[in-house]
Amino acid sequence: MSPTDTVRTSRPRGFFLSLEPATLLMALLFGVVALLVLTPLFLILLNSFQLGRPGEPIVYGLEGWRQAFHDPSILSALWNTVSLAVTRQAIALVIGVMLAWLIARTDLPWKNSLEFVFWVSFFLPSLPVALGWILLLDDKFGLLNRWLQALPFIKNAVFNVYSFWGIVWVHMTTTLGVKVLLLAPAFRNLDATLEESSRSCGASTLGTVFRVVIPLMMPAILVSTILGVIRSMEAFEIELLLGVPIGLFVYSTKIRDMVTYEPPEYAPATALGTMFLVVLLALVAFQRWYVGRRMFRTVTGRGFSTRVVALGRWRWPVFWLVALIAFSVTFTPVIMLGMGTFMRAFGYFDIPNPWTLENWQRVLSDPYLVQSARNTIVVGLGTAGAGVVFYGLIAYVVVKTRFAGRAILDFLSWLPWAIPGILMGLALLWTVFQTRVLLFLYGSVYLLMLALFIKSMPFGVQITKSVLLQIAPELEEAARISGGSWIQCYRRILLPLLTPTFIVVGLVCFMSAARDISTVVLLGSAQSRTMALLALDYAFGGQFERGSVVAFMTSILVIVIAMLARMIGGRVGIGGH
Amino acid sequence: MLKRWLLWMVPLLVLFGPSLGEAAWKEEWQKVLKAAKKEGVVAVSGPAGVQSRDSLTKPFEDKYGIRVNFFGASGRELSPRIMAERRAGHYTWDVYVHGTTTGLTVMIPAGAFKPLQPALILPEVTGAKNWRGGGLELLGKGGLLAVMTPFQRGTIFVNTNLVDPKEFKSYKDLLAPKWKGKMAVDDPTKPGPGQATFTFFYLHPELGADFIRALAKQDLIMLRDYTTQADELGHGRYPVLIGTADFVVERRIRQQVPIAVVNPRQLKEGSDVSPANGAAALYQNAPHPNAAKVYINWLLSKDGQSYFAKNMGYISARRDVSTDHTFPWRVPQPGAIKTYDEHAMMMKKKVRVLVREVFRR
Numbered sequence: 001m002s003p004t005d006t007v008r009t010s011r012p013r014g015f016f017l018s019l020e021p022a023t024l025l026m027a028l029l030f031g032v033v034a035l036l037v038l039t040p041l042f043l044i045l046l047n048s049f050q051l052g053r054p055g056e057p058i059v060y061g062l063e064g065w066r067q068a069f070h071d072p073s074i075l076s077a078l079w080n081t082v083s084l085a086v087t088r089q090a091i092a093l094v095i096g097v098m099l100a101w102l103i104a105r106t107d108l109p110w111k112n113s114l115e116f117v118f119w120v121s122f123f124l125p126s127l128p129v130a131l132g133w134i135l136l137l138d139d140k141f142g143l144l145n146r147w148l149q150a151l152p153f154i155k156n157a158v159f160n161v162y163s164f165w166g167i168v169w170v171h172m173t174t175t176l177g178v179k180v181l182l183l184a185p186a187f188r189n190l191d192a193t194l195e196e197s198s199r200s201c202g203a204s205t206l207g208t209v210f211r212v213v214i215p216l217m218m219p220a221i222l223v224s225t226i227l228g229v230i231r232s233m234e235a236f237e238i239e240l241l242l243g244v245p246i247g248l249f250v251y252s253t254k255i256r257d258m259v260t261y262e263p264p265e266y267a268p269a270t271a272l273g274t275m276f277l278v279v280l281l282a283l284v285a286f287q288r289w290y291v292g293r294r295m296f297r298t299v300t301g302r303g304f305s306t307r308v309v310a311l312g313r314w315r316w317p318v319f320w321l322v323a324l325i326a327f328s329v330t331f332t333p334v335i336m337l338g339m340g341t342f343m344r345a346f347g348y349f350d351i352p353n354p355w356t357l358e359n360w361q362r363v364l365s366d367p368y369l370v371q372s373a374r375n376t377i378v379v380g381l382g383t384a385g386a387g388v389v390f391y392g393l394i395a396y397v398v399v400k401t402r403f404a405g406r407a408i409l410d411f412l413s414w415l416p417w418a419i420p421g422i423l424m425g426l427a428l429l430w431t432v433f434q435t436r437v438l439l440f441l442y443g444s445v446y447l448l449m450l451a452l453f454i455k456s457m458p459f460g461v462q463i464t465k466s467v468l469l470q471i472a473p474e475l476e477e478a479a480r481i482s483g484g485s486w487i488q489c490y491r492r493i494l495l496p497l498l499t500p501t502f503i504v505v506g507l508v509c510f511m512s513a514a515r516d517i518s519t520v521v522l523l524g525s526a527q528s529r530t531m532a533l534l535a536l537d538y539a540f541g542g543q544f545e546r547g548s549v550v551a552f553m554t555s556i557l558v559i560v561i562a563m564l565a566r567m568i569g570g571r572v573g574i575g576g577h
Numbered sequence: 578m579l580k581r582w583l584l585w586m587v588p589l590l591v592l593f594g595p596s597l598g599e600a601a602w603k604e605e606w607q608k609v610l611k612a613a614k615k616e617g618v619v620a621v622s623g624p625a626g627v628q629s630r631d632s633l634t635k636p637f638e639d640k641y642g643i644r645v646n647f648f649g650a651s652g653r654e655l656s657p658r659i660m661a662e663r664r665a666g667h668y669t670w671d672v673y674v675h676g677t678t679t680g681l682t683v684m685i686p687a688g689a690f691k692p693l694q695p696a697l698i699l700p701e702v703t704g705a706k707n708w709r710g711g712g713l714e715l716l717g718k719g720g721l722l723a724v725m726t727p728f729q730r731g732t733i734f735v736n737t738n739l740v741d742p743k744e745f746k747s748y749k750d751l752l753a754p755k756w757k758g759k760m761a762v763d764d765p766t767k768p769g770p771g772q773a774t775f776t777f778f779y780l781h782p783e784l785g786a787d788f789i790r791a792l793a794k795q796d797l798i799m800l801r802d803y804t805t806q807a808d809e810l811g812h813g814r815y816p817v818l819i820g821t822a823d824f825v826v827e828r829r830i831r832q833q834v835p836i837a838v839v840n841p842r843q844l845k846e847g848s849d850v851s852p853a854n855g856a857a858a859l860y861q862n863a864p865h866p867n868a869a870k871v872y873i874n875w876l877l878s879k880d881g882q883s884y885f886a887k888n889m890g891y892i893s894a895r896r897d898v899s900t901d902h903t904f905p906w907r908v909p910q911p912g913a914i915k916t917y918d919e920h921a922m923m924m925k926k927k928v929r930v931l932v933r934e935v936f937r938r
Binding site for chain 1: 620624625626627628629635646648649650651653655657658661662664667682683686761767768799800803804805807808811812813814822824825828829832833834937
């Protein structure tokens with residue numbers, strides 16, 4: 001059978017769990033996931049019909065929906081959102097897939113280091129990074145423009161960050177990092193014999209990439225694309241900064257506007273938020289249709305080769321190209337962010353005594369720093385740990401079992417993305433107080449962990465699922481036949497193969513916990529404040545430079561955790577080339 | 578008989594009345610303080626920002642030994658939380674320190690506050706002579722929301738390398754053709770200093786809706802982030818900025834960035850008065866009622882107001898609190914238009930409709 005043949009199958013052949021307690025456990029898992037996911041979604045939908053202002057009696061009606069979709073600027077905001085999302089996802093996908101392939105499948109020099117550089121770009125906070133790019137690319141005072149205009153043949157500014165392409169570029173610096181983060185582990189799980197078979201049939205290296213590798217990687221590519229589209233729809237910070245001055249509004253700006261009016265207008269905001277559900281349904285339906293028609297097994301019982309593709313004479317030119325991309329999207333913003341922490345006024349080089357250590361001194365002597373760092377680590381590790389275990393379990397049930405509700409469980413795991421990020425904290429707040437089930441956790445770090453666990457569920461489950469789809473069932477069956485229990489099979493066969501993915505899932509959960517503001521503001525307390533709130537305290541007081549110190553420290557914290565995770569993962573996971 | 582009784586009662590009252598009153602408030606204060614220390618903690622919701630956090634926690638803790646559980650966020654971020662809690666019968670907050678907008682439009686209609694007057698014990702707080710305007714200003718029926726720091730706002734900000742701040746004598750100078758396309762503004766369609774400025778324009782008898790319509794024809798560039806607004810001005814991208822957060826600009830001025838606030842006293846129409854985040858109230862059903870009383874008395878005392886006003890860059894309504902930390906023109910002028918009271922809240926609804934129409938948002 002040619003490696004490029006796809007096999008049509010109506011049901012995946014999975015590892016059949018025949019024990020009754022296992023079925024009960026799966027049913028319990030299903031119930032818990034349904035409760036955690038459907039309750040906030042239901043409350044969001046319910047409140048889209050609730051017209052009473054905060055503090056007033058509850059009144060139901062359709063006025064919120066009429067107000068939301070009657071706004072003539074909604075269509076242009078939606079168009080801007082779609083065009084920005086499609087443009088940057090298209091560019092990032094093409095470049096990201098090639099980068100992931102080069103890092104995971106070839107003999108590129110220093111590829112592990114390059115991969116980590118891309119990870120770092122993903123860990124950097126978006127607002128200070130955007131301000132850094134403004135400092136470089138502003139058409140009036142941007143440093144890069146000023147340097148270029150010093151050349152005799154350049155009269156006008158070459159770059160303008162306040163533009164459609166400026167927004168695309170600033171987002172690209174994190175989008176590429178996400179693509180590499182998500183796709184490289186999946187690419188590593190490709191058996192090299194599939195590529196060798198293709199080349200021995202006469203296909204070129206690039207031909208093999210497009211006709212063998214990419215089709216087999218489609219589950220991971222689709223998940224990363226859906227993640228990218230949803231995040232693009234939710235994005236508003238950079239659009240506020242760079243789009244508002246040029247009259248470019250996006251969908252989430254409209255939602256945010258309504259939530260931040262005084263008094264807030266939740267009914268139209270939540271009505272607008274339902275657009276996310278529509279988009280998600282369409283994307284998920286497409287993904288399930290595509291994945292359901294084919295098999296994507298690349299790790300089978302026939303042996304697994306990790307030989308990489310030799311780039312030959314292109315090795316070093318490609319290395320320099322990848323390095324240039326990596327350093328552009330990572331080190332430029334890191335330098336800008338780091339510089340900002342030592343400036344008296346960020347971006348002002350001409351004021352007297354522009355440099356200072358005072359920002360660091362002030363932050364390091366902040367009495368709330370240690371508490372915030374401790375809470376961040378506790379919430380981050382708790383969310384990451386719980387996430388890795390439960391998302392792995394959910395993905396396993398969906399892919400590897402014959403549990404009757406697995407299709408619905410899969411769909412439920414997507415649903416947290418149906419609630420835009422800006423409304424998720426609100427949805428969870430309503431869940432806590434209107435159901436009262438979780439009231440005993442209110443104000444504690446555990447509620448924050450739970451909230452962030454729900455938020456990260458689609459990503460964690462789908463990425464783990466895309467890797468599980470690559471693993472053929474005969475590996476577990478062979479272990480079972482040899483007398484291994486389910487736990488032994490999971491620990492000795494699946495876990496090493498899933499470890500790189502779990503590291504990524506854990507890190508993204510950790511980072512989400514470290515950076516989240518909207519959830520912490522609505523559900524946190526004085527005792528559970530995190531580094532994100534500390535950074536907000538400084539930024540809100542006009543002390544952007546000190547906020548940058550906290551953001552820089554948070555990024556370092558995440559990078560250190562990432563390095564530790566990679567070291568531990570390297571011992572647990574399968575050995576790569 | 579009555580006359581004889583009065584003859585010796587009146588001098589007795591004059592002689593001993595004050596000390597009787599003093600004994601009464603001191604006794605009450607000691608009783609409340611003792612109960613407050615037993616409660617051990619006070620939960621305060623206040624504005625986000627290191628300055629507010631520092632001024633609303635440690636000084637009180639150092640003085641009374643009562644821990645402050647402080648949570649900072651904007652009023653509009655805290656209001657859904659507080660409303661959800663109260664609806665579920667879950668009461669976690671004692672003292673409110675935020676702006677008047679959230680207080681008047683969300684909290685008071687929801688019955689979240691209780692009358693302040695019965696909680697005010699210290700004579701330096703209750704004494705009318707200690708406050709500008711002859712007494713602490715209380716908003717809301719029953720006196721629910723105290724206005725601690727009404728100050729004259731800055732409304733026009735300029736880059737001093739490009740514009741002489743003394744050039745402006747009236748807001749109508751902004752309508753000159755030379756400023757077309759060169760002025761940035763804090764987006765007035767959303768709550769914030771931009772909207773407060775446009776509310777002032779709307780309320781001023783010599784400006785009004787016509788002025789707003791004329792100003793909209795100057796191709797104003799809308800910005801939303803306060804730091805970006807100050808920096809675009811400081812870097813000279815826009816020579817003039819209308820309505821932004823004073824404290825952000827003042828910080829940049831202290832950092833010697835070439836920015837200036839146009840003195841409203843040189844403008845024919847002046848500027849509006851607002852307390853920004855300097856309003857305070859007591860929550861109904863507070864979990865620590867005695868600690869809340871001690872806290873509110875401290876916050877409104879000279880001690881509390883000195884810390885708060887100085888750290889936030891505001892002007893306290895107390896006469897005995899220094900104003901040296903900010904511009905002298907920030908002291909409110911008599912008769913200045915208020916953009917923080919109930920009337921202004923009602924007008925803001927009309928202003929929002931108008932600015933959305935003229936700026937097409």
